[in-house]
Amino acid sequence: EIVLTQSPGTLSLSPGERATLSCRASQSISSLYLGWLQQKPGQAPRLLIYGASSRATGIPDRFSGSGSGTDFTLTISRLEAEDFAVYYCQQYLTSPHTFGQGTKVEIK
C-alpha cells in the first residue's frame, strides 16, 4: 500500500497569503495518478487538481499543483475566505487508492 504523508497538519494563514501544502509518497508515483481535493465541514470532497498539475473544471487559477516521484505540492497563491478548508492528496495508481491524512488551512 502506498502511504501518503501530508505536511503540515495545520497551516494558520491570513487571507491574501500564500499557502504551500506538501504530500510525500512512500514510493514513487507517476504524476498522472496524483490528485488534490478540498473538503469543507459537512460537505463532500471536491477535486481541485489531477495528474499532479492539471486543474479540474471550474477551479480558479490561484490553485496550482506540482511535483513528481515522491514529492508533490499544492500551492494556493493568494488565500481567499472560501479556501479555508481541509486538503487531501490522493494517489490512484495502485489499489487501494490511498489518501493523505489531510492538511487543515485555518484563518490566523
Place this chain on the structure above:
Amino acid sequence: QVQLVQSGAEVKKPGASVRVSCKTSGYSFSSYGISWVRQAPGQGLEWMGWISPYGNTKYAQNVQGRVTLTTDTSARIAYMELRSLTSDDTAVYFCARAYSATSPSDRLDSWGQGTLVTVSS
C-alpha cells in the same frame, strides 16, 4: 450538470448489512466508473472500491469479502452493500464519479453528498 444523489442516513445494528444507493444524472453513465469512499467521524478519507458501468470491480483489501458494488445501468444507479457491520463501519459513505469507465486508476471528479451510516446496538 453532473449530479450524484445518495440515499438517506441509515442506523444499523452490529452484524447487519446496509445498502447505499447513488443515483446519477447529467452525463453518460456508460462512460464513467463509480468509486466509493468513506469517512469515519472526524477522520480522513478511505477508498473502498470501484465499479465500471458494466460491473467490473476492484475492492480495497480491508473491506473485500464484506462489500459488494453493483450498478443498474438502465436506471443509472450505483449501489454499495456492506455486510457484517461493526461500530468501526460508522462513517459517511460517498460515491464519486471515476473519470474512466475501464480502469479504476483515474480521478474522482464529481461526488455525491454522502450518506451517514451509524452502527449501534
